Amino acid sequence: MKKIAVITLCLLFMQGVSAQKFVVPKVPGDIEKSEYAQYTQDAMNCIDWLKTHSPSDSKRKEVSTFALWWLAGTPDVHMVLNTEVVKFEDANLLLLFLGGWAQYAIQNKDDDQVEGCYAGVETALNYYEQYKKQLPKDKGAEKLLKMKNKGTLKEYLTKSMQ
Secondary structure: OHHHHHHHHHHHHHHHHHHHOOOOOOOOOOOOHHHHHHHHHHHHHHHHHHHHOOOOOOOHHHHHHHHHHHHHHOOOOOOOOOOOOOOOOOHHHHHHHHHHHHHHHHHHOOOOHHHHHHHHHHHHHHHHHHOOOOOOOOHHHHHHHHHHHHOOHHHHHHHHOO
């Protein structure tokens, strides 16, 4: 029994150490649109990191900068930001929304706007629920969260994005 406890503690410790070893990619200088593809995995890693780390983490600004740089420049992800649908007040939630949409588009090689939006909203809402005590109350997130809990979120997004 002690062996299992020791192994479990070691694994948890190693997980914490590996999270600290995350190296934030550097934003390159001016590049061609076609060159963004070589940074896609780095961007996906940054988005994953953002989804799992506290809003107060010291690396958050640096990781966000790289993710936003890639999201703004990549020609491989096409998003339509409907400000009547997505009204996140917190910048962390908006970036996670964009990141969740981008991950959906890259992983599924799919340009479906409703599915992408849904993936982005779910990513942001999951983060909001996890770190609610550390984030300011967000009316936009609260509205969408109520729909998610009622099971009407996807229907709402589908109607709103037509």
